[in-house]
Amino acid sequence: EGTMTSTTEITHLTFDVLVDLLRKIFVRHGVSETTAAILADNCARAERDGSFSHGIFRVPGYISTLKSGWVDGKAQPVIEDDGAALIRVDARNGFTLAASALARPTLLERAREQGVGVLAIRNSHHFSALWPDVEPFADEGLVALSFVNSMAVVVPPGGKKAIFGTNPVAFAAPRAGQPPYVFDQSSSAIANGDVQIAAREGHSLREGAGVDRDGNPTTDPRAVLDGGALLPFGGYKGASIALMVEILAAALTGGNFSREVDWSQHPGAxxxxxxxxxxxxxxARGGNGHFAERVAEICDLTREAGQERLPSDRRFRTRAETARTGIPIKAKDMALLQELVSE
Ligand code: NDP
Ligand code: PYC
Structure with missing residues (x-):
């Protein structure tokens, strides 16, 4: 039940069937039941919405990391809460998603009671898209911003040494009469996951995406991955955002800077x-009862001004389509998932 159609090339899975398959894979490879359900739901959402660089493409990376001993799939995050707007969580070397799920009720309570809630997670592994972290807050009428740093694969403009992560920023706001306004973008010219996909599929990157191991501009994804680096989007302006993400996601939370991530003792991590x-x-605090209408207004004005596609339009369209057709999974990916579940 749940497999909607199957040809030799593509299998279409319902969302629930994909979540269940992924959950079993995570449990099989040492993740606790609770965390496996959270990771599976997140990964299936990404695949469902066509966020391919962070959908099932990431499963082998999760598994090789678990096998390497670098992450603790059974970690129990610890909330440090003194009742103030800022809540801290020590993820205890586990997955960030497990920590944010645990702290979500407190964060919501603080945002409702005090008008703002801040959640600072450290010692945590984030390997997914950021929009699933913020969109649910907008569904509840709240504005949400999130920042996560990653591993040093981005050189600052004019620099020679990779110092920043691909450091995404995600934002969500409720929008009257429409799905929320959501954007989720790395501060690098392109996410590292998309560089890996380009290398695998033999595509070039766009000009200005990265440099090779000698610091020369390149559009070859293999040169970026093989000792080269990415550039921030938009030159020094993107670099400022990447640096801000290091400050918020690492300096403020107590986590590692991207540069400090050292998995050299854990091959496969x-x-x-x-x-x-x-x-x-x-x-709504302070009596602004028209916020969602104003968000809709500025989005509509932006479209009228000529920007036909706003962030998340494509995602919401893909979501509606896969709800109708099922989530398409290529035969080789399906075979891999089946292998991983029975390994
Ligand atoms: P993209 O450049 O593909 O997209 C960035 C944002 O711009 C999205 O909201 C997207 O909406 C929107 N967008 C894309 N094209 C257009 C367009 N032509 N007009 C208007 N809006 C557009 O994303 P990135 O490559 O920067 O990042 C990809 C993913 O990688 C993100 O989900 C990010 O969170 C994830 N990532 C995760 C990291 C981690 O450490 N966990 C590190 C780095 C990246 P839409 O989705 O509808 O296309
Ligand atoms: O795509 O850049 C990326 C990325 C880093 C960590 C998870 N995804």
Whole structure:
């Protein structure tokens, strides 16, 4: 039940069937039941919405990291809460998603009671897209911002040494009459996951995406991965955002800077152990009852001004499509998932 259609090339899975398959894979490879359910749900959401660089493409990386002993799939995160707006969590070398799920009720309570809640997670491994972390807050009428740093694969403009992670920022706000306004973007010219996909599929990167091991500009994804580095998006402006993410997700939370991630003793490790910061705001505090309408208004004005596609339009369209057709999984990916579940 749940496999909607199957051809030799593509199998279409319902969301629930994909979640269940992924959950079993994670449990099989040493993740606790609770955390496996969280990771599976997140990974299936990414695949469902066409966020391919952080959907099932990431499963082998999760598994090789678990096998390497670098991450603790059974870690029990610890909340440090003194009742203030800022809540801290020590993820205890586990997955960030497990820590944020545990602290979510407290964060929501603080945002509702005090108008703002801040969640600072450290000692945590984030290996996924960031939009699933913020979108649910907007579904509850709140504004959410999140920042996570990763591993040093980005050189600052003019620099020679990779210092920043690909450091995404995600933002979500409720929008009247429409799905929330959500964007989720790395501060590098392209996410590292997309560089890996380009290398695998033999595509070039766009100009300005990265440099090779000698610091020369390159559009060859293999040159970026083989000792080269990415550049921030938008030159020094992207570099400022990447640096801000290091400050918020690492310096403020107490996590590692991307540069400090050292998995050299754990061959196969791929999940960066860093930190994540959330800022959640209740826009209705102080009596602003028209916030979601104003968000819709500025989005509509932006479209009228000529930007036909806003962030998440494509994702929401893909979500609607896969709800109808099922989530398409290529035969080789399906075979891999089946192998991993029975390993
Ligand atoms: P993209 O550049 O593909 O997309 C960034 C944002 O811009 C999305 O919200 C996207 O919406 C929107 N967008 C894309 N194209 C257009 C367009 N033509 N017009 C208007 N809006 C557009 O993302 P990145 O490559 O920067 O990042 C990919 C993913 O990698 C993200 O989910 C990010 O969180 C993840 N990542 C995770 C890291 C981690 O440490 N965990 C590190 C780095 C990245 P839409 O989705 O609808 O296309
Ligand atoms: O795609 O850059 C990336 C990334 C880093 C960590 C997880 N995803």
């Amino acid at each position: 791929q999940t960066p152990c860093t930190g994540q910061l959330f800022i959640v705001i209740d826009p």
